[in-house]
Amino acid sequence: MKTDKHIAIAGAGPVGSLLALYLAKRGYRVDVFERRPDLRAETLQAGRSINLALSTRGIRALDEVGLGDALRRVAIPMHGRVMHSVQGQISSLPYGKQGQFINSISRSGLNVVLINGAEAQGVNFHFNQRVAHVDLQKTTLTLQQNGGEKKLAFDAIIGADGAFSAVRAALQFTDRVDYSQDYIDHGYKELHIPAGPNGSFLLEKNALHIWPRESFMMIALPNPDGSFTCTLFFPFEGATSFASLKTNEDIVAFFKNTFPDAVALMPDLLHDYQTNPTSSLVTMKCYPWVKNKTLVIGDAAHAVVPFYGQGMNAGFEDCRVLNELLDTHHDDWDVVLPMFQSQRKQDTDAIAQLALDNFIEMRDLVADADFLLRKKIEARLHELYPEQWIPQYSMVTFHDTIRYSEAQALGRKQKRIMDDVMKLPHLATTWQSLDFQQLVRRMQEA
Amino acid sequence: MKTDKHIAIAGAGPVGSLLALYLAKRGYRVDVFERRPDLRAETLQAGRSINLALSTRGIRALDEVGLGDALRRVAIPMHGRVMHSVQGQISSLPYGKQGQFINSISRSGLNVVLINGAEAQGVNFHFNQRVAHVDLQKTTLTLQQNGGEKKLAFDAIIGADGAFSAVRAALQFTDRVDYSQDYIDHGYKELHIPAGPNGSFLLEKNALHIWPRESFMMIALPNPDGSFTCTLFFPFEGATSFASLKTNEDIVAFFKNTFPDAVALMPDLLHDYQTNPTSSLVTMKCYPWVKNKTLVIGDAAHAVVPFYGQGMNAGFEDCRVLNELLDTHHDDWDVVLPMFQSQRKQDTDAIAQLALDNFIEMRDLVADADFLLRKKIEARLHELYPEQWIPQYSMVTFHDTIRYSEAQALGRKQKRIMDDVMKLPHLATTWQSLDFQQLVRRMQEA
Numbered sequence: 001m002k003t004d005k006h007i008a009i010a011g012a013g014p015v016g017s018l019l020a021l022y023l024a025k026r027g028y029r030v031d032v033f034e035r036r037p038d039l040r041a042e043t044l045q046a047g048r049s050i051n052l053a054l055s056t057r058g059i060r061a062l063d064e065v066g067l068g069d070a071l072r073r074v075a076i077p078m079h080g081r082v083m084h085s086v087q088g089q090i091s092s093l094p095y096g097k098q099g100q101f102i103n104s105i106s107r108s109g110l111n112v113v114l115i116n117g118a119e120a121q122g123v124n125f126h127f128n129q130r131v132a133h134v135d136l137q138k139t140t141l142t143l144q145q146n147g148g149e150k151k152l153a154f155d156a157i158i159g160a161d162g163a164f165s166a167v168r169a170a171l172q173f174t175d176r177v178d179y180s181q182d183y184i185d186h187g188y189k190e191l192h193i194p195a196g197p198n199g200s201f202l203l204e205k206n207a208l209h210i211w212p213r214e215s216f217m218m219i220a221l222p223n224p225d226g227s228f229t230c231t232l233f234f235p236f237e238g239a240t241s242f243a244s245l246k247t248n249e250d251i252v253a254f255f256k257n258t259f260p261d262a263v264a265l266m267p268d269l270l271h272d273y274q275t276n277p278t279s280s281l282v283t284m285k286c287y288p289w290v291k292n293k294t295l296v297i298g299d300a301a302h303a304v305v306p307f308y309g310q311g312m313n314a315g316f317e318d319c320r321v322l323n324e325l326l327d328t329h330h331d332d333w334d335v336v337l338p339m340f341q342s343q344r345k346q347d348t349d350a351i352a353q354l355a356l357d358n359f360i361e362m363r364d365l366v367a368d369a370d371f372l373l374r375k376k377i378e379a380r381l382h383e384l385y386p387e388q389w390i391p392q393y394s395m396v397t398f399h400d401t402i403r404y405s406e407a408q409a410l411g412r413k414q415k416r417i418m419d420d421v422m423k424l425p426h427l428a429t430t431w432q433s434l435d436f437q438q439l440v441r442r443m444q445e446a
Numbered sequence: 447m448k449t450d451k452h453i454a455i456a457g458a459g460p461v462g463s464l465l466a467l468y469l470a471k472r473g474y475r476v477d478v479f480e481r482r483p484d485l486r487a488e489t490l491q492a493g494r495s496i497n498l499a500l501s502t503r504g505i506r507a508l509d510e511v512g513l514g515d516a517l518r519r520v521a522i523p524m525h526g527r528v529m530h531s532v533q534g535q536i537s538s539l540p541y542g543k544q545g546q547f548i549n550s551i552s553r554s555g556l557n558v559v560l561i562n563g564a565e566a567q568g569v570n571f572h573f574n575q576r577v578a579h580v581d582l583q584k585t586t587l588t589l590q591q592n593g594g595e596k597k598l599a600f601d602a603i604i605g606a607d608g609a610f611s612a613v614r615a616a617l618q619f620t621d622r623v624d625y626s627q628d629y630i631d632h633g634y635k636e637l638h639i640p641a642g643p644n645g646s647f648l649l650e651k652n653a654l655h656i657w658p659r660e661s662f663m664m665i666a667l668p669n670p671d672g673s674f675t676c677t678l679f680f681p682f683e684g685a686t687s688f689a690s691l692k693t694n695e696d697i698v699a700f701f702k703n704t705f706p707d708a709v710a711l712m713p714d715l716l717h718d719y720q721t722n723p724t725s726s727l728v729t730m731k732c733y734p735w736v737k738n739k740t741l742v743i744g745d746a747a748h749a750v751v752p753f754y755g756q757g758m759n760a761g762f763e764d765c766r767v768l769n770e771l772l773d774t775h776h777d778d779w780d781v782v783l784p785m786f787q788s789q790r791k792q793d794t795d796a797i798a799q800l801a802l803d804n805f806i807e808m809r810d811l812v813a814d815a816d817f818l819l820r821k822k823i824e825a826r827l828h829e830l831y832p833e834q835w836i837p838q839y840s841m842v843t844f845h846d847t848i849r850y851s852e853a854q855a856l857g858r859k860q861k862r863i864m865d866d867v868m869k870l871p872h873l874a875t876t877w878q879s880l881d882f883q884q885l886v887r888r889m890q891e892a
Contacts (some may be wrong), residue, residue: 176682176726180626236622256801 003027003331008133008141008154010167014038014107014162015315016300017114021065022323024121026331031124031154033143035161038127040112050190051221051229052110053078053208053309054103060400061316064323067117073365075103076222082207083366088261092207093366093375096394097382102208102309104221134170139293157294160315161426163284165300171291179286184305184356186216187242187278188233193265195226202265203228210362211259216240217363218259226345230262233281233363242278281305282326285350289341293333297322302348308396310351314404319346329429347404354396354408358443369428374418377431385440410443449473449777454587454600456577457607458482460553461744461761465606466512468769470567477570477600481607484573486690494635497675498666499524499654499755500549506846507762510769513563521549522668528653529812534707538653538736539812539821540758542840543828548654548755550667561675577607580616585739590772603740603777606761611746611881617737625732630802632662633688633724634679634789639711640673648711649674655807657705662686663809664857669885676708679727679806679809727751729798735787739779743768747754748794754842756797764790774788800842800854815874820864823877827885830860834886835860856889863888 004316005028009016020030040283054075062068079101080094095102096273103423115125131143134157140371142151145373159167201222209228216235235241245251255263263269264265284303289296298315321344325336335408365371367369381389389427392411395402402410421427451474455462458480466476476619487795508514541548561571578595579588580603605613608819618625642648647668651656653762655666655674662681666674681687691697697719701709709715730749735742744761767790771782811817827835838857839849848856863885867873870880 176629178626178628179771180628182623182624182626 003029005029005155005331006031008033008152008157010034010141010157010159011298011300012111012115012125012127012159013160013298014111014114015161015311015319017111017118017159018316019160019161019297019319019322020059020123020125020321021067021114021118021121022061024118024123024279025065026323030118030122031126031152032118033129033131033141034125034127037295038115038125039108040115048419050107051104051223052107052220052312054105054110055309055313055397056308057320057400058313058316059103061320062321064271065117067113071105071113071165072103073174074109074224075105076224077101077206078104078221079206080208081362081366082204082209084209084211084259084261085367086213086258086260088206092204093372094379096391096398097379100394100398101206102397104223106223107312112172126231131166133390134159134167134294135186136174136291136294138169143419155182155293156337157297159300160298161300163299163303165296167294167295168286168300171288171294171296172286174291176290177286177288180284182283184215184281185235186359187280188231188235188241189273189278190276191218191230191232191266191272192218192268193228193230193262194267201226201228210366211262211428212260212363212365212367214364214367218262219362220262230266233359236278236280237356252390279379280393280396283356285352287341287345287350288422289345290337293337304348304350304355305359306355307362308351308355310355310396310404314348314351317400318348341430350408351396352403354392354404354411370422373428373431374422377421378414380432381436382438384436388440388443413443448632449672451475451601451777452477454598455601456480456587456603456605456611456613457744458557458561458747459606459608459743459744460557460560460758460764462606463557463564464507464511465569465604465743465765466566466761467513467560467569468507468765470564470569472513472772476564477572477598478564479571480571481576482573482610484528484561484571485554486561495838497550497669498553498555498758499667500551500556500761501755501843502757503756503766503846504759504762505549507766510766511563511769513559517559518549519883520555520670521551522670523547523652524550524780525652525656525663527688527808527812528650530655530657530705530707531813532659532704536650537818539818540825540839542844543825546840546844547652548843550654550669553671553758554587557743558784559750577612579612580605580740581652582616582620582740595679601739602783605740605742605746606744607746609728609745609749610648611742613740614732614742614746617734618732620737623732623737626730628729630727630805631681631683632679632797632805633726634677634680635688635719635724637664637676637678637712637718638714639666639674639676639708641819642712645672647672647674649707654744654814656808658811658812658813659704660810665808666708668885674856676712676764679805682724682726694825729802731795733787733791735791736783739783741783741786748798750794751799752801752803753808754797754801756801756842757889760794760797763846764794769838779867796850796854797842800838800850800857808875816868819874819877820868824860824864825878826878830882833884859889878881 007023007028007030007033009020010031012391016032020032023030025429034104053070059068062071080092082090082092113282130144132144139157140151140153141157142149159165205222211218218232220230220232222228236244248270255269283305289301297318305313322340325340329335378391382391392407395407451478453469453474455466455478458478462478466478469476498674508517526538527538528538574591576590581606585603586597588595589604605611606708607613617623651668657664663677664676664678665674668674683689691700694716701715729751734749743764750757768786771786777783824837828837838853841853
């Protein structure tokens with residue numbers, strides 16, 4: 001298709017860049033405006049990249065724009081969780097079936113590939129340009145750069161400018177826009193495990209590491225250079241919290257007592273802890289996402305906490321769904337935009353809740369024998385009935401044809417059934433002789 | 447007590463003025479900054495005043511500052527709801543026991559009394575001054591007037607500047623402030639029933655009139671001049687909605703078919719409908735309410751929909767509770783502010799939900815025979831056991847010693863018991879012989 005329609009995208013992050021690429025491939029003229037400098041010009045600090053978990057939903061979109069293979073090559077497969085106890089004992093729990101994995105990938109590396117891909121498709125990127133104003137009636141964007149201002153008109157404006165979106169702020173300023181921001185009591189701080197000799201990995205490479213400590217946790221994801229990026233998720237306030245660790249001695253003692261095997265691998269712990277910011281974690285929702293010809297998408301429309309590893313994947317799925325609707329409705333934006341938001345909202349609400357729920361699973365339950373037994377029984381159910389019983393984590397992470405809202409609803413049903421199973425006596429020794437077929441039959445019931 | 451502490455209040459509405467008066471009486475130096483002009487200078491359009499329902503919680507605060515009697519004299523008691531059917535049939539439902547009533551009072555009239563009262567106590571009011579910036583660290587307020595700006599420092603700043611509070615906006619700009627705004631699908635429009643000959647009331651004077659129409663409703667409250675202020679609560683969109691009434695003919699036909707007895711009393715209906723704005727209805731929540739020495743209060747902290755008639759009463763109760771805490775803690779603001787928000791938040795959350803629930807009751811259930819029977823049984827329970835069974839409406843409206851959150855919790859318990867009662871066969875004819883004592887006993891159970 002050829003069109004003279006001109007689309008503005010605010011935000012050159014992964015979602016904005018991917019959407020630009022999708023739209024350029026459809027034949028649109030696309031300009032992307034980004035508040036920050038071009039991240040390709042910055043010196044990337046080797047081994048200090050922030051990594052994300054890329055999974056099936058995200059990969060499907062990348063495949064559609066032709067970048068899947070290139071990105072798969074720089075990603076590190078993580079086949080399961082590896083849990084570290086206080087005593088340094090290691091246990092592991094696969095994410096799915098044999099051959100299913102999520103991918104640790106550098107956020108900035110991924111972003112660069114997407115920007116380059118979009119540019120190759122004719123997208124114009126404009127960096128250091130701040131959205132100062134959006135006129136939702138006239139579909140104009142007022143941009144600030146070096147103190148100067150310019151106003152540009154478009155056929156549509158898409159805000160992919162993240163949780164603190166300027167486009168959403170303009171939307172919110174109009175009447176009857178629902179909005180919420182909910183912070184959790186935990187913040188996070190990034191820490192670092194450097195590579196061993198010759199770029200070797202000092203922990204199991206192909207896994208997401210978790211140090212579950214009930215009310216908080218640390219995790220680590222592998223980087224291609226052999227290092228791991230660790231994230232401590234920790235309460236802001238309280239007896240054991242960011243606020244309670246006041247002195248160097250407090251910090252070192254806490255880590256030595258709580259994560260002894262990790263501390264041994266963290267030579268710069270104290271420096272990292274003191275230098276790296278403590279950041280907050282928020283769920284943001286808004287609705288509608290559309291006014292006239294302006295839309296918000298990705299984190300700008302639905303920022304979620306990171307505990308399901310789905311924030312970016314959900315944003316990428318937004319792009320794929322929008323592109324699909326443009327296909328179906330012959331690029332009639334007046335039809336597509338309202339349809340997109342009403343269809344997609346329930347799914348992003350679902351993943352927002354699932355992400356909150358998964359924090360409890362990660363920091364507490366993965367260290368719990370009953371929980372591991374439950375996972376084992378569900379894995380067997382899935383093995384025996386691969387279509388009728390797909391564990392919720394797998395539906396969310398490995399199945400891009402099951403909507404988030406379906407995964408949530410089916411997962412609730414599974415939970416009720418499994419709650420009953422878990423009440424059975426001597427289950428740890430008898431679970432293999434459960435009537436699995438009857439359990440699956442309960443899934444078909446209303 | 448004498449103090450040299452200097453308090454700024456943003457907003458000279460009823461809550462800001464009342465709080466100013468409370469604090470001036472405690473000996474504080476108080477300045478109130480209001481964006482709008484002094485409403486005392488405006489010509490009040492006779493009979494066109496917007497009225498509010500003032501009830502026990504609000505009156506208690508007014509009594510504490512010595513203005514209760516003056517305001518009681520200009521209020522019109524409303525002893526119950528009078529329902530108008532489409533056929534013009536009238537039925538009524540008392541609000542509480544004999545002698546209990548809510549009060550229709552002019553918002554602007556009440557506001558003037560409070561401003562005058564506060565001024566008499568030494569409060570300085572500054573009109574036409576917009577809050578441009580709040581520095582939460584330094585407790586300074588930057589105010590704009592006629593293009594000029596000044597920055598003033600205070601010992602505390604209190605934002606009583608309503609649902610779209612500038613002080614709350616400053617608070618929200620900081621990290622880790624939860625916030626939500628939720629619009630309902632209905633908007634409202636004010637209409638008017640003028641007085642009859644010699645200022646006579648053309649509908650029953652001492653009542654709140656409701657035209658319940660299931661998915662929407664109109665209400666009317668009496669004014670001292672014999673007129674009634676009507677409010678149509680109506681969906682924005684849909685088959686029967688503000689959007690669907692397009693022409694003069696649509697409007698007239700809709701009112702004639704839907705509110706025939708009211709239309710006969712509304713000579714300016716068409717003009718009012720076309721001239722008066724259609725406004726939206728929102729629930730707003732935020733937390734924390736306090737950062738350092740800055741607090742939000744009233745609608746700025748917890749705007750609710752109007753269906754329980756408690757918005758202003760809740761704001762007045764905020765002032766009373768804050769004043770009480772200042773008493774108890776010897777004006778130690780560092781102790782009082784955090785205590786105020788943590789104590790009060792659950793109560794304002796409760797009234798927010800109760801107000802949403804009451805819309806369904808008002809627009810739909812008050813026309814329902816089962817609902818009226820339920821109310822009759824509860825009234826009998828209250829008569830027989832005046833302390834053990836107080837209907838929820840009475841707890842909220844007539845009992846200032848029962849917290850909103852308690853009223854909500856007790857009301858839920860009552861509802862479960864009454865749901866069981868309502869399942870009994872032939873209840874309409876047999877309810878008088880119910881075992882009332884046993885029902886009350888269930889309220890004592892866990």
